[in-house]
Amino acid sequence: MKKFFFTLAILFFSFQNIHAQTYTPTPENLKARERFSDDRFGLFIHWGIFSIPGDAEWVMNNRNIPVKNYKRLMDFFNPLDFNAANWVSMAKNAGMKYITLITRHHDGFSMWDTKYSDYNIMHTPYKKDIVKQIADECHKQGIQLFLYYSLLDWSRNDYPFETGRTGQGTGRKGKGDYAHYLQFMKNQLTELLTNYGTIAGIWFDRYWDQTAPEGAEDRAPRIDWKLDEIYALIHKLQPQCLIGNNHHLTPFPGEDFQMFEKDLPGQNNSGLSFQKPSQQLPLETCETMNNSWGFNIADTNYKSVKQLIHYLVNAAGRNANFLLNVGPMPNGKIQPEFIDTLQEIGKWVKKNGETIYATKGNIIAPQAWGVITAKNKTLYAHILARPSDKPYIFIPELKEKIKNATLFSDGNKIKFKQIPEGVFIYLDGIKTDDIDTIVQLNIE
Ligand code: H79
Secondary structure, three states: OHHHHHHHHHHHHHHHHHHHHOOOOOHHHHHHHHHHHHHOEEEEEOOOHHHOOOEOOOHHHHOOOOHHHHHHHHHHOOOOOOOHHHHHHHHHHOOOOEEEEEEEOOOOOEOOOOOOOOOEHHHOOOOOOHHHHHHHHHHHHOOEEEEEEEOOOOOOOOOOHHHOOOOOOOOOOOOOOHHHHHHHHHHHHHHHOOOOOOOOEEEEEOHHHHOOOOOOOOOOOOOOOOHHHHHHHHHHHOOOOEEEEEOOOOOOOOOOOEEEEOOOOOOOOOOOOOOOOOOOOOEEEEEOOOOOOOOEOOOOOOOOHHHHHHHHHHHHHOOEEEEEEEOOOOOOOOOHHHHHHHHHHHHHHHHHHHHOOOOEOOOOOOOOOEEEEEEOOEEEEEEOOOOOOOOEEEEEOOOOOEEEEEEOOOOOEOOEEEEOOEEEEEOOOOOOOOOOEEEEEEEO
């Protein structure tokens, strides 16, 4: 009998232990998640020595440039036209509430004054800490700062490249040493979370360098990344700091938001997004202004202002943030096409931001005509494509009793009819907007 209770006690304690390992976010972290979700719109910045060849951020891998040759790019990095204040105010004027900055991409170059590798910004002719300048300016202008940090590295010998999917052509020999590489990442993350003030989040990428491709049945990593150790360190240094990992899988314990790449949550046009959108965590989706993340001199495949506003609205309607990317040029300027587009988006957001910021999505499933966002007792029906075959839109599944419907742009009343199955909104005589006709519905 005694033995039985002993076994029970052991079982009980091991059960407790398992639970001790599950992640309980701190109150500051939960508050930060809410703020993040309310912010809805951010600027992604892909900038580094990879910008110099003008062939986007994968150039080292795609052209199989040996590490020694690639590192020569450091000698040419001297962005004399870089002005952090201009970039941050450009983001603010576009209606963005946060910036996600590349601190170290897959090429392994560090954009800050790191003690742990000489392959960093201080060893370029420029010799000034980029992360520091942007962090200071973000804090000054009241915009949140997220830091992108690549798990994958194409330059270091301790990264386990031999089991990786990429970076095989950069001339490394032998075998990686993950314990050593992990310590390096922890040291760098400690710097980033110690010397740059409040960091809103860390954005990890390329876990999937060590897995079978997206869509494969078994996506188990070929190395133990020991993410729990990395995550615990981050949350210890800055408990509010949100962790996201672009691994294209169901979020792991310790993560605070879920991201999608080049897809709205629930879509998989990119072939990267087989993961289901989380119902609990804040969501984010990132997309490029042309077809490239890093500066690409030949890429003129610009998305229109309308397409990008639709992306923002469609993201909000699916309860997700939109992280829109720019790849600045090596001289520190952002190309005029991007600046102009951001300015136009900013004008729209200034007028209509109330229907985006701090709203919730997924009120109903996305419709052919558009999506709904909601705040308290107000719903916003965003009509992105006016039906050509009928003079109304139908909002299915809406149970809340509608008190009145108005056009958001001028406050004029709009006719509607509510039946048990949903609500008809009549558009005859209504001047629809080519980008987004927003109908405000007040519920009882
Ligand atoms: O930082 C950006 C990308 O560099 C990184 N994540 C975003 C946010 C990323 N890593 N892998 N991928 C994206 C997907 C890989 C796409 C590829 Fe390709 C298609 C690799 C090779 C073909 C894109 C196009 C990159 C090089 C050519």
